[in-house]
Amino acid sequence: MALTVKQIEGAKPKEKPYKISDGAGLYLYIAPTGTRSWRANYQQDGKQKTRTYGRYPAMTLAQARMAHAETKVSGNASASGSVPTFEAVAKAWLRVKLPSLSNSKHQLQVANTLERFVYPFIGSTPIDQIKRPQLVEIVVKAQEGGRVETAHRVAGRITAVFDYAQDMGTIEHHGASGLARVLQARKVKKPMASISPEDTGQLLSLIDDYDEPVTRLGLQLLALTFVRVGELRGMRWDELREDGAVWVIPAERMKLRLPHVVPLSRQARAVIEQLRLLSGEGDLVLDSPVRRGHPVSENTFLFALYRLGYRGRMTAHGFRSLASTVLNERSGFERDVIERQLAHRETDAVRAAYNRAQYLSQRRDLMQWWADWLDQQRAGHQRASA
Known part of the structure; x- marks a missing residue:
């Protein structure tokens, strides 16, 4: 019987390695460490050998079946001498x-x-x-x-x-x-334009006074979450978890095609509640005020920063650079925690698989530290301007 994704997800590690068959010689090998890999046995020179196609979930069930089918075709060609x-x-x-x-x-x-x-x-x-x-x-x-x-x-x-x-x-x-x-x-x-940490308070104060409410709140949320613009634009109410304390961005909207967890600070949740009043019964958190039922346009935030006088000095993507700089230099959090929250690519595949679900508790603390730091910068600028 062919495997299903539910069966694969339910395959837990045991004391000894074992395998579950998908048919046609393809099987999923589950190691005691929890590593799951797609494999198939074959004969060469009278000896049995094992071919590994890739690890799950990096290689999906459909991809493994395709790879296995392609290999059988090329294997037949090799057996016939070509x-x-x-x-x-x-x-x-x-x-x-x-x-x-x-x-x-x-x-x-x-x-x-x-x-x-x-x-x-x-x-x-x-x-x-x-x-x-x-x-x-x-x-x-x-x-x-x-x-x-x-x-x-x-x-x-x-x-x-x-x-x-x-x-x-x-x-x-x-x-x-x-x-x-x-x-x-x-x-x-060349890195995306981004302000220095010392200029953060002034920018936040200007954003607070921006006249269009959806754009204003969207920029505030972008600063608080430092996600990519496309990830934020598509944010939906049904992606919020744990009574709004966590936002889970689905894989199809992520650069690395993996789901991403964003713990939401008190300040981020407050912004989201203001957006709830504006979105009405819609599915999108950032529902366009111009085209209802559609997300705000791709350049909404960039053009807003231009209007605030930051052309060439700050981009929407710049909030990620700003967060990375401040968190790495001033927060005291471990680099792996920061990188995981930034959803950066992990160069070591094993390390990536292990770390993907890790650090969630630290990441909650990190996101609250970041939101509090932003508030401190805003308040400092307002005191200096008074």
């Missing part, structure tokens, strides 16, 4: 990779990178016959004309395809690692 071409493996990798990307534009960019810069040179070559000098030539050529960032993306995607082929058992090893070493260094991205 190794799949780079393009065939890359397209199998794309079918697994693309659904996990944030939007259709990003998906198209990933696929087009391979179509434009890689397939014309090695697309029709069996993947086990491609040598490192060929790959170096491809990424260096991609860099021509100053396309440094593009070349780095090409290098990363080539490596990912070869890693996938190795994980699937198509090749034993490859020479595609570290291709970016031959490229020029990437340009450091």
Whole structure:
């Protein structure tokens, strides 16, 4: 019988590792540590080997089934004496990779990178016959004309395809690692404009006097929660938990495609209650005053900051930079707690899986400390201006 997501979520670790079958040879392996990974056994040279596709939940049930199906196809090709071409493996990798990307534009960019810069040179070559000098030539050529960032993306995607082929058992090893070493260094991205901590009180006081109430309250909530603008714009009343003390942003609105928990300070809850009076019976917390039933526009907060005199000095995203600076330099909270609340990418996959649900108690304290700090800055500016 095929697995269901409910069964997977209910698979708890035991003293010894065990597996639950999905059928067609695919199974979920549950380690005593709680790690869950998609695996399948196969025969090679008369010996049984195990292939690991990826870990759950980073690889979903649907993605695991697709990867397993693709591997069976390429495995049959290998058994008949032909190794799949780079393009065939890359397209199998794309079918697994693309659904996990944030939007259709990003998906198209990933696929087009391979179509434009890689397939014309090695697309029709069996993947086990491609040598490192060929790959170096491809990424260096991609860099021509100053396309440094593009070349780095090409290098990363080539490596990912070869890693996938190795994980699937198509090749034993490859020479595609570290291709970016031959490229020029990437340009450091210029950070979004953000005020200094010392200027926070003045900005908050100006926001408090902003004439349009939904925008005013939205900016206050953005400062208090330091989430990304798109995450806040789509905020719904049914995303509030624990009598309004916690906001759970669903995965589809998060940059990393993982749900994010935002503990709400007393001040944030007070702002939300004011917004409740304005939203009426709508589903959205920040219901547009211009188009009812739609969220405020993408540039609402940025243009409001412009009108307050902060063009080039502060952006809506700048509240995240401000919070990161202050929390890391002044709050005394551990960096992991701060990074988890900022919903930044964790470079270590195991660490990310472990930390995702951690630090919630500390994060409640952090968010209240931050809201109190903002109040202190506002009050300090008002005293100085009196």
